[in-house]
Amino acid sequence: MTDLILTPNLDNADGFYADLVAAHDGLNRHDSDALNARLLLILANHIGDTAVLSDALKAAALKET
Numbered sequence: 001m002t003d004l005i006l007t008p009n010l011d012n013a014d015g016f017y018a019d020l021v022a023a024h025d026g027l028n029r030h031d032s033d034a035l036n037a038r039l040l041l042i043l044a045n046h047i048g049d050t051a052v053l054s055d056a057l058k059a060a061a062l063k064e065t
Contacts, residue, residue: 004055 010016024032044053 002049002051002055004052004059006059 023035027035047053047056
């Protein structure tokens with residue numbers, strides 16, 4: 001197990017959520033999915049730790065880490 005943080009950790013979660021929803025406003029499903037994929041890859045690159053990313057994938061898939 002890595003140091004994956006699964007407890008609330010955003011300093012402005014509501015603001016981030018509003019920005020995320022706004023970024024998707026007016027997009028069709030394909031473009032919305034593409035935005036999510038780009039965001040995920042940008043954040044994965046920022047994290048840079050493959051063990052943390054592997055645990056995050058397992059957590060998102062609701063599998064034990």
